[in-house]
Structures are given as C-alpha cells and as structure tokens.
Amino acid sequence: MAIWWAIRLIWNTIMDLLVFVATLLFLKDTKNPLKGESAGVDHEHAPKRIVHRNVSLDDIKLVKKAMNMTINDVVLGITQAGLSRYLNRSYGKIEQQNQNSSSLPKSMRIRATVLVGLRPTNGIQELADMMAKESKGRWGNCIGYVLIPFKIGLEKDPLDYVRKAKATIDRKKLSLEALCTYSIAQFVINIFGFKVGGAIAKRVLSRITMAFSNVVGPLEDISFYGHPIAFVAPTVYGHPQALTIHYQSYVNKMTIVLAVDPNVISDPHQLCADIQESLTIIKDAVLQKTLIINDVV
Template identity: 65%
Template sequence: MGDGESSSGGQPLSPAARLFHAPRINCYIIAFMGCKTKINPDVVKAGLEQTLLKHPRFSSKLVVDCGKKKWRRTTVNLEDHVIIPDLDPEVDFPDQFLEDYISNLTRNPMDLSKPLWELHLLNMKTSDAEAVGVFRIHHSMGDGASLVSLLLACTRKTSDPEAVPSVPVKKRAGSTNSGGFWWLFIAVWSGLRLIWNTLVDMLVFMATIVFLKDTKTPIKGSPGVELNTKKFVHGTVNLDDIKLVKNALNMTINDVILGITQAGLSRYLNRKYDLGAKQGESNIPKNIRLRTAILVNLRPTAGIQDLADMMAKGSRTRWGNLIGYILLPFSIALQEDPLDYVRQAKATIDRKKLSLEAILTFVCAELVLRIFGVKVAAAITHRILFNTTMAVSSLIGPLEEISFYGHPMAYLAPSVYGHPQALTLHFQHYSEKMTIALAVDPNVIPDPHQLCDDLQESLKLIKDAVLKEELIKDVV
C-alpha cells in the first residue's frame, strides 16, 4: 500500500458508486454469518489481514480530489473495523437483542475518513447459532453479488480447510438450431418478440419515472422510508423442497423463488386487508399493482477462486457496479391451486428474459449520469424505486458447509438498506438450505416474522400440491 498512493492519486469512483453516495440513495450491504462455535476475534483479525485487506476496496478510503471522489489506498487499523461489543451472555431473548442491535446500526452512517466496511462479532448464542458475525459494507464498494462472493472467498470448506467453496455453475442452454424453415421462423419470431417486449418495458419504465405508481398497500413505504430505521429477520427452508418443485414443473430455482414470494405476499396481504370475507375467501382488493425492482449486475461476477487468488497472489479481476433494472409485476390474489403462483411467476420471468430492459436501463442511467450529473440520476433512481413496492434478489452459494477463518457457519443471510422501499427480500443458497432474509421498515411492516412465516408456509403448500398431483418424475 505504498505511501505515494496514500498521499496522492487514487481511482475515480464508478458512476454507480457515486450514485450510492447520493443523500437519498445512500445504500449499505449487510451480511449475517451465523457460526456453530464461539468466534475467536484474534483468529478472525489474522485471517482478515491475509485476505480481505489485500483487496483494494477494503484498504482504500473515500477522498475528494479537485471536486472528484476517488478511492485512495491507506493503512488499515483493524481495531477501527472489527467491533466486539461487550455482551451479557445471559441476556434474555437473544434473538430479539440481535435484531435490535443490527437495527440500531442502520441509524448511523459510516465514518468516511476510513475504508467503508466494518465487522461486528457477537459471541451470543441465538436460536440458530452459537455466535454471529455481521458485515456492514457501503454499497459503493461493489454490487451485492460480488461482495458476497468476496466474503465467500475468505471461507474454506469445513471438510477441507485448504479448499475454497464450490458453487453450482449455471448451465448454458443448448442450441436449438436444427436448420431449415422452422428454425428461421422461430428466430425471426423471437427477434420480433424481443423488440416488442423491450419497447413495452421501456415505456413502462419511463412511465414509472414520470407518474406510474404501485398501489398503496400495507407493505408500500411512505415518503422518507429510506431514512427510517430498518429491521432484519430471516428464516430457513430446505433447498431440496425448492428443487422438488423446480424439477416437477420443469422450471428454474428463480422461478420457484418468485412463485413463493408471490404466494407469501398474497397470504400476508389477505390477512392485512381483512375486509370481513368468509373463511377461505379473499380479502385482497382486485387489480393491485405491486412490482418488485430487481437490480441486475451486467458485469459477470468473478468466481470465488479468482477472488481468492486475487487476495492471495495480487492478481487482477473485474470489479465494480454495472447495474440495470428490471421491473417485475406480481399477481397478488389467493389462488385455489398453489401451483398457479409458480406458473404465473415462470410466465412473467420467461417474458422478461426476452427483453433488453436491464441493458437499456443501464445505458440510460449512464447517459443521465454523464450528461446531467449525480443529483439528477439519484432523483430518477429514487423515483423508480419509490414508485415500486419492493426489491427481490437471490444468490447461489456454496454446495457444502464452509468455515469463516476456522469457524463453521450455520447460515449466511445478506441484505441491503438505504433505498426508498419498505421491504427487501433476499434468498441465499447455502449447502442444503435456502435462507430467506427480510429487511423491512417496522413502521410499515411491524410483524416481519409473520411475513417470513407466510413465505415458508407458501413453499410447504406448493410442495404439498406437487406431491398431491403426483407431478414428480424421477426427481433427484
């Protein structure tokens, strides 16, 4: 980290990084790591010295040089970043204490005079862990997928302490080029659909910026929601249950995840409206407009091995935020057949896959940033997010159990806060489990555990429907 670099020069922030420092889009990524053993702070600090501190972002602070924001390398004092609160080991209701502790973190911005990350180590037994580590990282340091991958690159397989975790690799779709007239017809038809879907999506996107708002529901935030304290809860489901539905209905895990989300929200809102309908009948008003904003990182995420090599050997790898948007509508209603939730979700996602919405929204955002500056870009981003209801994301995780600097992990639950929405859902795969992490504004959603239960119950109902209809065909 040479002195010359500490005193002069530096790397300019990317346009997206500058956007995340705008007052109304000041976002942070937060990641909970439940451990199966007590955490040894000295071991963790030694591990950070050998890994995370070798990444340029984690050893650089934000400076303003001639009016431009830059990352400048600096010497990191781990005592300023690894926070070990003095806890009462006999505290009553430890789960509630943990939620309150993390919620209080969202009240305080980070100190810009040092690198924008911190790790809280809480040696306190909760219902699903012996201790918990909590990373808080400013979103300007990278996109969520890259930062979680970087954290995973600091871990090792519990069964092999020298090996980095292995993650599933997405299979490329096979070519359907069989030659002849029908292939040409399908290619032309797909091209026409791509153009039409993109045109419609961009018109809706522009309308959302100008006037098109989601329906005011019990989960829709009010003005200033981005400034409110957030609350974080999580639950765990069996990944095999999701795979069972996926294989039975010939769809992807993301299709099932969004179907579960659609079903869980419908159950929760039906209870919230409670208009006095008879048992089993819907309380939900018709024609609710409820959309989720999905932020898509257009830069391929570096592999865990690549990131581990970068920290160990100083090799180079791609890094940074290249973010586009997808606005995904949910159908909010009680369905007689639970499988309709996932079938509807798959149809919506399949249509979005045949659109250039994410790429064009990224290009438009870049143009606005370069021509009109950060303030205008932040105002537009704020309107898009505020005029929709929520955000959803999902990440692939390790196939096997892993250890964080020798501490076996029970779960991983990342999330985000600081954007103008009252609800964010994140699905994180880890080993044979899927963690559902919720970030909510408790002024809007005072009972996030109930919503989490509804999501878990929805998966159970969908799985039971698959078994009842005997749709399973040699599910692996």
Template identity: 55%
Template sequence: MESSTGIRWRRLGGGLSPIQTKKKCEVEKTNVEEEEEPLSPSARLFHEPNFNVHILGIMGGKARMSPQIIKEKLVHTLLKHPRFSSLLVVDEKTGDMKWVRTKVDINQHVIIPDLDSNYMESPDKFVEDYVYNLSKSSLDKSKPLWELHLLNVKTSDAEGVGVFRIHHSLGDGTSLISLLLACTRQVSDPDKLPTIPGQNKKMNGTTTNYSSSGRSKPGLISLKHYFVAVWLFIQLIWNTIKDVVMFGATALFLKDTETPIKARPGSEYSPRRVVYRIVSLDDMKLVKNAMNMASKFNFNHTINDVALGVTQAGLSRYLNRRYAELGKKDKGETEKRNNLPKNVRLRSTILINLRPSAGIQALSDMMEKDTEAKWGNWIGSVLLPFKIALRDDPLDYVREAKATIDRKKNSLEAVYTFSIAGLVLKFFGIKKSSDLSHRVISHTTMCFSNLIGPQEEIGFYGHPIAYIAPSSYGQPHGLVLNFESYVNKMTMVLSVDESVIPDPHQLLDDLQVSLNLIKDAALAI
C-alpha cells in the same frame, strides 16, 4: 441487492459528508504507495443523501468466532482488494470523488462489542436488535467503508454471528458476496474454494428443444430454427420496447398500488428490522422437478421460479390478512372469496450489474496472488411485477412466476435502463440521475433477489458456517426480500421498515406456509 438472474448507517436528512480535500488530496502519507481511482457514476450515485445504500452480510457460525484469527486472515486476503483498503475523498473545488489507497488499521474494522449479560434471555432478539441499531447510522467515511461485527452469541441457528456492513459504492451485492465467499474454503477440503452451481448467463432468450422425430429432413429443421429465431427476435424487440416505456412511465408518474406494504416518503432514512427463516432447499428442488416432470410442453422450471412463486403466494396471504384487519371483516382466503383488491399493481425493482462477475476463483487469486479481476458497478434496472391474488391451486403461483421471469429474460430492459441513466447523468448531472433512480424505486413496492450459494459446507477462516443471510438498507422501499441458498438450505431474509411492516416474522410464516402448500401440491401431481 442484485438478482442472480441481483446493502450503514445514516442520519435523517442525508449521508455523512465525504472527506474534504484541498488542493491535491491532503491524505496522510503512509508507507503504502498512494493510488487514486475516480468513482464510477453508479458508485457516486450510492453516496447521494437519498440513495445511501449499504449491504449486510450476516453469517452464522457453527463455532464461536475467534477475533484474532479473523483479523490476521483479513489482512492477507480482504485488505488486498483495493476497495477495502481505500478512503473515499472528494475535491472541494470540483466535487470529484476518488478512491485513495491508505494503510488500514484492522482493529478499526473488526468490531467486538461488549455484550450485556441480559442478552442470554433472548439471544436471537439480541442479534436482531444489534443489526437494527446498526442501520440507524452510516459508515464512518474517515476510514475504508466496511466493517465486520463479531457477536459470540449462541442463537437458535448458530454458536456465533458475524455481520459484514459494506457500503454499496464498493461494489454490487452479487460481487461483494462473491468476494466474501472467496475468503472461505470447503470444510471437507480446506484447500478448495466453494463450488457455486453454474448459472445460465443468457438473459435475452429462452431455450427451446427442437429435436425432431422420425424422418424429418435437415432442411426442415433448419427452417424451423430460422423461424423460431426470427420470432424470438421479434419478441425481444417488442418486450424491450414495452419495458422501456414502462420504465419511463414509472419514472414520471406510474406508481404501485398503495398497499399496506408500500413505503411512505422518507422510508430510506428509517432503520431496518432484518429477520430471516431457514427452509429446505430440497423442498424447492422437489417442486421444480415435479413441475418439470408434469409439464406437457417441456418447460424447464428453475429454483428462481419457485422462489418467486413462493414470494407471490406469501405476499398474497399476508396482504389478505392486512386488508381484513383494515376492513374489520374477513371475507375468506379462497380464489373467489378474499379481502384483496382487484388488479393490485405491486412490483419489485431489481438492480442488475451488467458487468460480468469476476468469479470466486479470480477474486481469490486477486487477493492471494495480486492478480487483476473485473470489478465495479454497471447498474441497470428491471421492474418485476408480482401477481397478488389467492389461488386454489398453489402451483399456479409458480406457473405465473415462470411466465413473468421468462418474459423478462427475453428483454433488454436492464441494458436500456442503464443507458438511460447514463444519458441523464451526462447531460443533467448526478443530482438528476439520483432523482431518477429514487423516483423509479420509490414508485415500486419492494426489492427482490435470489442468490446462489455454495453447494458444500464452508468455513470462514476455519470457522464452519451454519447459514448465510444477505440483506441491505438505505433504499426507499419498505420491504427487501433476499433468497440465499447454502448446501441443502435456503435462507429467506427480510429487511423491513417497521412502520410499514410491523410484524415481519408473520410475513416469514406466510412465506414458509406457502412453500409447504406448494410442495404438497407438487407431491400430489
């Protein structure tokens, strides 16, 4: 998924073959006026056998799901979106792929499985296994590429669970989650859409406070602004050059360290175990606010900094244990005495959609009033390094994370990687473009994203939501980690290849313990 700053089922050996068309697309005529639209290059990329990515949107409900109500509402909302009511067709002569509007049978997309009575013994494990089994196959391309599975199973966090499975070619992760949220309303006011906190859209510069004191002259302030702007521009150019060179090196030869969580070749075809843990968003806000108050340089820490810091701390704890098991000797878990190798290179590939998001209101209007909204995949890549090391001061994880994120914000890496991918596609074709993306991702270790969710409790067609857990599978990573905020909760979601990470719940424990240690350190400031 794509970071907010950025997802099924596939056979070993490649994705399902698209519907073949002869002459002019011989799609069955319906009462719906037939419309065609070619796939964007990024959407086409997600149909390559080695990059057949699906998005998962798991929603826990505070009440049992009513299939009939949900079906009726979907027909008048989600199906109004062209991607959710179009078939993928390919001309067998030219190989061109198109979206072709079709009549949708909602009963083929909303799936209510027969539940084995044995699920009562461990309902949480039942839902976990159900999603795991879904990840063994690809979506059926004889119908629009999405499904909603309704499981009226009472788990530890919900009375019922809905699992959206959507092919990544329909849109980027952030836009698809926004589209699903546009189908919800506030529980306290059913006429209102969810409120998503505003995000800083500036990706190529940091904000600095240049306030003057005393009798500073306006000309001096302007001069300061000028020199700071020049310096930030120089940093932007230098950071972009470094990042583009690193991207090229990664595509050619530069690989992450072969740690215990680095995926093996072919991992993209393996089923995924999806697990989650709900923690307190207020705890993360406490850390952010405490570090801002204690900052001597007026640094503005964010929830994203805290999430990345927790991730670095949790991964370091987990890897320290795994290396101890491999070496059959535990050297400790302090900054000076631990089991971690020196200079571990561990990076996350973040896919960023450069196309501005339409927003929930625009998507809602599109479904309800047949208006237009921006949509599509314009995907650029950002390689985000993680510092793997144990720290005696837990707040150092957040400080290091902030430094990394601030440097990445002051770079045009995503723009240039998108342009490079476009040039490769134009001159060498989709196969080489797919190989480029696959090499970059397989040479890194994981995928990371932090998505901002609604501030208030929402209902999905009248069903109050307890939690939201987005994830993905189909990429050549052994680990995908997504953060999703919702009201006063933060959900940490892992999608893992069990041959790489056999104990994902232990990794969740390490992430939660790391957050608690960072919070305790923040309280002591």
C-alpha cells in the same frame, strides 16, 4: 422462428422501457400494506427490522424438478403466494373494521425492483485482471434494473403461483430491459452527474413496492477463521422502500431474509412465516399431484 424471436425481443424491450419511463413520470404501485406512502416518511433513513427463516433448498429443488422450472421460478412463485396470504389477511382486518367482506382488491399493481448483473465474466476476479484495459470483468458496478410485476391473488391450485411466476420470468428473459436501464443510467451520470442519476433512481424506486433478489451461495460448508458458517443472511439499507426480500442459498439451505420498515410492516415475522408456509403448501401439492399421476399410471 429467429425473426419472430427478434420481433418479440424488440417489442418486449420497448414495452418495458415505456413502463420504466411511465414509472419515472407518474406510474405508482397500488397503495397497499407493504408500501408506506405517508407524507414525510423517509424509508431511506428509517430504522429497519431484519428477520429471516431457513427453509430446505431440497424442497425448492423438488418443486423445480417436478414442474420442470428453475429455482428462480419457484422462489418467485412462493413469494407471490406468501405475499398473497399476508395481504389477504391484512385487507381482511381492514375491511372487517368497516364491516365488509374480507378479500383482496380485484386489481393490484405490486412490483419489485431486481438488480441484474451484466458482467460477461461471473465470479470473483483477480484485482489486476479487473484493472486491465482489455479485461471483460471491468472494475466497478455493472448492473441494470428490472421491474418485476407480482401476481397477487388467492389461487385454488397452489401450483398456479409457480406457473405464473415462470411466465413472468420467461417474459422478462426475452427483453433487454436490464441492459437498457444500465445504459440510460450511465448516460445520465456521464452527462448530468451523480446527483441527477441518484434522484432519478430514487424517484423510480420510491414508486415500487419492494426490492427483491435471489443469490446463489456456496455449495459446500465454509468457515470464517475456524468458525463454521451455519447460514448466510444478506440484506441492504438505504433505499426508499419499506420492504426488501432476499433469498440466499447455502449448501442445502435457502435463507429468506426480510428487511422492513416497522412503521409500515409491524409483523415481519408473520410475513416471513407466510412465505415459508407457502413453500410447504406448494411442495405438498407437487407431491400429491405426483402420487395421483403414479396411481393413474
């Protein structure tokens, strides 16, 4: 088993690196309503519109427990479901104008860049400890890139979105893609400088549809100078992508945050609502399946 595990690890890493290099050279995501490709459009400096929705973290945990999965599996699953709903509606409008039947394209390549922390020590560290020579949590960024493929399509069983998400994440866990991309980035920066490193990063990111992250937040209520925090909604700006999706947990809430280029995605509230609705549909499917199993037993 150990030998087979090592073979799979090496194979997956090689394939992921080949895809990364291909993306750098020529491989682009399919042109779609989430990815702006108009000539002269600069998503890095374009104004971004930020919207958010708060959903129940307990609902996500319910799906997680019932399907024996992780929070990341469920989050990726509901995102795939929400994007599928949104894109199906978008393509339906486009094809309706052309008097064709509305449906998703049969084959779509939609990926997200995910930053993976590679620090051996998690959490907030003391500055003096981080600056020490033998410190495990060294000062500075220590992150690698992972390219996550999204399975876009309308599923008859809503739980299939989560099952496919789990398969994708399990496959990525058995790979050293993040460590290798971090090492490559460090090598390029040390040899050629930050400008070349930045140009390579921009080229790769601009060929990917979106950025995606899921961050664990405080487990208890916190306050800021005596003011209680209701929720946490982080986002970023300055990368060459028209869509960024953040999930941020806080106590019993999960906040979905979208940062979009309004020139590409004019209705971000609808996209956010589709993701929220997908969670409800998947949760209801889990409850229905549980009731059926209990009735049979």
